[in-house]
Amino acid sequence: MHRRSFLKGASLAAFTATATTAQTPPQSLRIAYGGIAIECSTYSRLLTRLDEFTILRGEELTASPRFKFLKRYPTTFMPTLVASAVPGGPVERKTYDTIKAEFLKRLEALMPLHGLYLPMHGAMFVEGMQDAEADWYQAARKVVGPDCLISASYDLHGNISQTIIDNIDMMSAFRTAPHIDREETMLRATDMLMHCLREKIRPTLMWAPVPVLMPGERSSTEWEPGKRLWAQLPALNRESGVLDVSMLVGYVWADEPRSTASVVVTGTAPANQRKVATNLAQQYWDARKQFQFGTETCTVDECVQRAMAAKTQPAILADSGDNPTGGGNGDQATVLESLLRHKAQHVVFAGITDRPATEACYKAGVGARIPLSIGATLDPKASKPVKAEAVVKHLLADAKPARREAVVEIQGITLVLSAYRRPYHDIKDFTRFGLDPKSFKIIVVKSGYLSPELAPIANPSLMALSDGSINQDIVHLPPNRYRRPSYPFVDNLTFTPKVYPSARNR
Numbered sequence: 001m002h003r004r005s006f007l008k009g010a011s012l013a014a015f016t017a018t019a020t021t022a023q024t025p026p027q028s029l030r031i032a033y034g035g036i037a038i039e040c041s042t043y044s045r046l047l048t049r050l051d052e053f054t055i056l057r058g059e060e061l062t063a064s065p066r067f068k069f070l071k072r073y074p075t076t077f078m079p080t081l082v083a084s085a086v087p088g089g090p091v092e093r094k095t096y097d098t099i100k101a102e103f104l105k106r107l108e109a110l111m112p113l114h115g116l117y118l119p120m121h122g123a124m125f126v127e128g129m130q131d132a133e134a135d136w137y138q139a140a141r142k143v144v145g146p147d148c149l150i151s152a153s154y155d156l157h158g159n160i161s162q163t164i165i166d167n168i169d170m171m172s173a174f175r176t177a178p179h180i181d182r183e184e185t186m187l188r189a190t191d192m193l194m195h196c197l198r199e200k201i202r203p204t205l206m207w208a209p210v211p212v213l214m215p216g217e218r219s220s221t222e223w224e225p226g227k228r229l230w231a232q233l234p235a236l237n238r239e240s241g242v243l244d245v246s247m248l249v250g251y252v253w254a255d256e257p258r259s260t261a262s263v264v265v266t267g268t269a270p271a272n273q274r275k276v277a278t279n280l281a282q283q284y285w286d287a288r289k290q291f292q293f294g295t296e297t298c299t300v301d302e303c304v305q306r307a308m309a310a311k312t313q314p315a316i317l318a319d320s321g322d323n324p325t326g327g328g329n330g331d332q333a334t335v336l337e338s339l340l341r342h343k344a345q346h347v348v349f350a351g352i353t354d355r356p357a358t359e360a361c362y363k364a365g366v367g368a369r370i371p372l373s374i375g376a377t378l379d380p381k382a383s384k385p386v387k388a389e390a391v392v393k394h395l396l397a398d399a400k401p402a403r404r405e406a407v408v409e410i411q412g413i414t415l416v417l418s419a420y421r422r423p424y425h426d427i428k429d430f431t432r433f434g435l436d437p438k439s440f441k442i443i444v445v446k447s448g449y450l451s452p453e454l455a456p457i458a459n460p461s462l463m464a465l466s467d468g469s470i471n472q473d474i475v476h477l478p479p480n481r482y483r484r485p486s487y488p489f490v491d492n493l494t495f496t497p498k499v500y501p502s503a504r505n506r
């Protein structure tokens with residue numbers, strides 16, 4: 001959706017009905033922004049600590065390309081901090097408390113405020129806490145007071161709860177997976193905030209939870225039923241008094257009461273918002289059995305055999321259970337073991353997180369042949385390492401030890417090792433080592449659905465249903481302790497959509 005089409009698409013008549021006569025000049029508005037964004041699997045034993053967060057503060061935040069879009073407004077958006085990390089295990093409690101305390105201190109220093117924009121993800125899990133985003137919103141609300149309008153932008157895989165809805169005034173979530181509408185979504189959230197502040201509108205939030213939990217790999221918006229379900233959202237935004245319609249898949253690898261799909265409608269016309277939310281929630285429920293993987297799936301061994309037998313290339317094999325962009329550890333060598341056992345050739349594998357192996361490569365230098373133990377360094381209980389002789393081919397120059405990456409050659413397999421958890425989902429992630437991914441017969445990545453850059457070159461695309469912190473075989477995950485009954489965990493549920501308003505507008 002184009003950035004300005006939200007205002008064209010929404011019903012201006014409904015806005016003016018609730019607006020007071022005089023507009024607020026944008027230059028006089030005081031708006032702050034800041035937040036925290038991470039997706040956490042509760043099935044991972046790795047704690048996400050402070051050094052894994054990238055924290056942009058104050059002027060660094062203003063200068064960051066991610067928030068450049070805020071300069072288009074006549075109002076100065078005042079920075080607090082934005083903390084973000086690669087998806088992973090639960091956030092260490094001390095880390096969360098430290099980041100939250102700094103955010104609140106920076107927010108307090110900017111008071112009084114008319115508005116607050118929170119760029120969030122929505123699937124954070126903090127050690128010993130349920131509903132972490134709700135805690136963040138409650139704390140922010142306490143600082144800014146009841147009159148300040150709060151707008152949040154969200155990932156499509158975020159989880160919602162009544163406490164979340166009760167503490168914010170408006171929100172907008174991604175409408176694409178893979179997520180190619182990040183900036184449009186943030187703009188919808190800030191456009192809506194600016195509009196409501198200028199027109200003195202106090203919108204209402206309504207939400208409808210849907211007891212369905214799907215992995216993102218089954219609910220992409222690139223194929224059915226996700227494609228048609230999310231394609232309706234821009235048109236539904238044109239319903240009278242509707243400012244934003246968000247439909248969220250939720251995050252399945254978090255055993256929390258709030259983990260579920262949901263529809264959230266921001267607007268000024270409760271009856272219409274209820275109608276839209278009810279209709280979409282029912283459609284999502286009705287489609288629950290149609291959600292499917294968008295690519296061929298198989299066991300690790302089957303995928304390796306199919307990739308080797310393929311007449312076309314490059315076959316891209318996605319190691320889905322250990323995908324760091326979904327919360328996987330990224331340190332598992334299961335697919336490498338299978339490739340070696342099957343004697344696969346002309347393979348590029350990017351990559352495995354293994355700091356000791358990466359350091360051994362830097363110590364030995366390019367050209368050296370060294371014995372390596374690869375994998376299972378972050379969680380030795382979750383998988384086994386592979387022992388092999390490797391020739392060091394390339395070392396990333398000038399990298400700090402914690403950010404180092406090395407390329408090694410093991411029996412026809414070109415393997416990228418990394419000292420830290422990171423994905424290799426873009427072409428430049430390969431070319432910066434001088435590797436042309438298209439020249440290999442097999443590309444192995446730790447990924448779920450393929451990224452927009454890798455998907456077009458996959459020939460064929462194979463998704464290995466591998467073990468890991470985000471195992472796609474969700475019905476066989478360890479037993480739920482907190483999650484409410486939902487499909488497909490419970491097959492015989494009945495459902496009638498129910499819409500819950502925000503306590504802010506009761």
Ligand SMILES: [Zn+2]
Binds near residue numbers: 179216
């Ligand atoms: Zn997502």
